Amino acid sequence: MKRAHRTAHARIWRVLGLLLPLAFFAILALRQTPPAGRPAVLIEAPAGGTRAEVPQ
Structure with a gap:
């Protein structure tokens, strides 16, 4: 019985x-x-120059 159970x-x-x-x-x-419901967001380089400008 033990063997079958194991x-x-x-x-x-x-x-x-x-x-x-x-x-x-x-x-x-x-x-x-x-x-x-969320539109696709394209990731691309900034339009002008090499430095990203921070909007104020």
């Missing part, structure tokens, strides 16, 4: 050890959505 226990933990991280990462991958 074997079942080891199998259950192996399955959980594999499935839980896979499920976690799958949920994270499916949950990511692009930002809605």
Whole structure:
């Protein structure tokens, strides 16, 4: 009886050890959505000169 219990226990933990991280990462991958309602902002160099001017 003890041997069967240990074997079942080891199998259950192996399955959980594999499935839980896979499920976690799958949920994270499916949950990511692009930002809605925000326009894209282009990042570019300042128009004049090499120094960025601070608006006052």
